[in-house]
Amino acid sequence: MNSQSLKGHSELLILSALAQAPMHGYALSEYLKGQLPEFKFGVGMIYPLLHKLEQKKQVKGEWKQVLGTDRRVYSLTRQGKKALAAKKKEWRAFSSLITKLVNQPLPAVARPFMGLTTPGLFHGGR
Amino acid sequence: MTLNQYLTTFEHHLRVGEPKRREIIAELKTHLAEPGGTDPFTTLADPKQLARRYNRIHIGFFSSPLRIAISLLAVFIFLESANEYNWFLMNRLFYSTADLQLYGVILFDAFVMLPSILLILIGRAAARTQRPARSLALAGAIVFSSFFIIILRADRLPPPTDPYNAVDHYPSVLAWIGNAALPAVIGTILLGGICILTAVVYAHKHPKRTSHFDALIATICCILGFLLTAVIVQTIDVGMNMRLPTLVTYAPALIVSTLLLIYFIMRSRRLQE
Numbered sequence: 001m002n003s004q005s006l007k008g009h010s011e012l013l014i015l016s017a018l019a020q021a022p023m024h025g026y027a028l029s030e031y032l033k034g035q036l037p038e039f040k041f042g043v044g045m046i047y048p049l050l051h052k053l054e055q056k057k058q059v060k061g062e063w064k065q066v067l068g069t070d071r072r073v074y075s076l077t078r079q080g081k082k083a084l085a086a087k088k089k090e091w092r093a094f095s096s097l098i099t100k101l102v103n104q105p106l107p108a109v110a111r112p113f114m115g116l117t118t119p120g121l122f123h124g125g126r
Numbered sequence: 127m128t129l130n131q132y133l134t135t136f137e138h139h140l141r142v143g144e145p146k147r148r149e150i151i152a153e154l155k156t157h158l159a160e161p162g163g164t165d166p167f168t169t170l171a172d173p174k175q176l177a178r179r180y181n182r183i184h185i186g187f188f189s190s191p192l193r194i195a196i197s198l199l200a201v202f203i204f205l206e207s208a209n210e211y212n213w214f215l216m217n218r219l220f221y222s223t224a225d226l227q228l229y230g231v232i233l234f235d236a237f238v239m240l241p242s243i244l245l246i247l248i249g250r251a252a253a254r255t256q257r258p259a260r261s262l263a264l265a266g267a268i269v270f271s272s273f274f275i276i277i278l279r280a281d282r283l284p285p286p287t288d289p290y291n292a293v294d295h296y297p298s299v300l301a302w303i304g305n306a307a308l309p310a311v312i313g314t315i316l317l318g319g320i321c322i323l324t325a326v327v328y329a330h331k332h333p334k335r336t337s338h339f340d341a342l343i344a345t346i347c348c349i350l351g352f353l354l355t356a357v358i359v360q361t362i363d364v365g366m367n368m369r370l371p372t373l374v375t376y377a378p379a380l381i382v383s384t385l386l387l388i389y390f391i392m393r394s395r396r397l398q399e
Contacts, residue, residue, distance in 0.1 A: 025153060026160050044171030048179040055183065072153045125241065 010049055012091060013082040018059060022075035024058060024066060027093065052076055058083050129158055139177035141255045142184040150180055165332050193268055197248075201240050208233055276307050313394035 017023065017031055028050075053059040058080035062071045076084070085122045127135075135157070142150060181189040188194050212229055248267050252260045283302050296302040 024156075026157050029157075043157075044176050044179075047150075047157070048176070048183055051150075051180065053182050069156060069159075070152075072149070073158050 005026075008023070009091070010045060011053065012084070014046065014049055014053065014089040015058065017079055018074055018076045019084055022073050024071040024073045028074070032035075053080065058124065136173035136177050139174045139181075141189060141259045142256055143256045143260065146184055146254075147256065185254050186251050188248050188263070190253075191263060191266060192262060194248055197244060198267060201244055204239060205233070205236060208236075257335070322357075343395045 013032060013036075014028065017028055019036075020031075023031065025047050029046050032046075050061065054061050054074070056079075058076045058079055060077050061072045061074045063070050066073065067070075075098060133151070137151060140147060140150065142233065143327065178189075187199070187368065212233055245267065252263045255263065283296070296305060
C-alpha cells in the first residue's frame with residue numbers, strides 16, 4: 001500500500017494514538033508501526049507534527065522521567081479531544097462516501113450517455 | 127552517517143532560536159539514543175529536510191531568506207509600478223488630475239503601510255530564529271530594500287547631455303541624492319530599525335521579558351493602527367470634500383490606537399502574573 005495516502009491523515013492518527021495514552025515520540029512511532037505495519041511510517045514526520053499540534057494547543061508536551069531518561073511526553077488537551085472528534089466525524093463521512101461510490105453500480109440513467117444499451121454490456125458507444 | 131554527523135548537519139540547518147532549539151535537539155537525541163536504532167538517516171530521514179520542517183513550524187513563512195527577499199521584492203515592485211503609472215497619468219496632456227491626486231494620497235500611505243507591515247512581520251519571525259541568522263535576515267532585508275529603492279529611483283538621475291530629456295530628471299546628482307535616494311534609504315532604515323528593535327528586545331527565556339516584547343509589538347501596532355485609520359479617514363475626507371483633513375478627522379485613529387495600547391498593556395500584565 002502507498003504510504004503517501006496516509007499523509008493527509010497523519011494528524012488524525014497521532015491524535016488517535018495520544019487519546020489512548022500520553023506518549024513520547026519514540027513510543028508513538030513504535031505504536032503506529034505496530035498498528036499499521038503495512039505502511040512505512042516516516043518517523044521524521046512525527047516530531048514536527050507533534051510540535052505543530054502543540055502550537056495549535058491540541059497536544060501538550062512535558063519533560064518527564066521515563067525509564068530513567070528525560071523524555072518529552074505528549075498528551076491530548078481538551079482542544080485536542082475536540083479536534084480529534086471533528087476529524088473522526090470527517091473521516092467517517094469521507095470513507096463512507098468513497099465506499100458508496102466504489103461499490104455503486106452505474107445507474108440506469110447514466111447508461112445512454114455512456115453508449116450502453118444493455119445493462120451490464122459495453123458496446124463502445126457506436 | 128554517524129550520530130554526531132547527523133546532529134551536526136541538523137543543528138547547522140535548524141534556524142529556530144532558544145529555548146525551543148534546545149528542546150528540539152534534546153528530543154531528537156533521546157530518540158536517536160533508543161536501542162535498536164540503526165542509521166539515523168534511515169530512522170529520521172534527511173537532517174536538512176527535518177530541520178526545514180521545524181523551521182517552517184516554529185519561525186513561520188519567513189523561515190527562509192529567499193521568501194523574505196521575494197516578499198520584499200513583490201511589495202516594492204507593486205508599489206513602484208503603481209507610483210509610476212500614477213506619475214505617467216498625471217503627466218498626460220488633457221487628463222483630469224482630480225482623481226489622480228486622491229490615488230496619489232492613498233498610494234503614499236500604502237508606501238508607508240505595506241513595507242512597514244512586512245518588515246515588522248519579518249522582524250517578528252527573525253526574533254524566533256537563532257541569533258546570527260536573525261541579524262543576517264534583518265540586515266539583509268534592510269540592505270536589499272534600500273538597494274532596490276535606490277535602483278528604482280535611478281531613472282530620475284540627471285542625463286549627461288540632452289536638456290530636452292531633463293524634464294523628469296533632477297538637475298544634479300546631489301539633488302537626486304537629497305530628494306530621491308536619501309529619503310528612500312532613511313525611510314527604509316527607519317522601518318527596518320523597528321524590526322531590529324523588535325528582535326533585539328525579544329527574549330524567550332523569561333516570561334517578563336516576553337511580555338515587554340508584547341508591549342513593544344503593541345506600540346508598533348498602535349502606530350500602524352493610527353496610520354491605517356488615518357488612511358481610511360483621509361481617503362473618505364478627501365474623496366467626499368476635496369479638502370485636506372483636519373485634526374478632528376484623526377480622532378478615530380487616535381482612539382483606536384489608544385484602545386489597542388490599553389488592551390496589549392493589560393494582556394502583558396496578565397502574562398507577568
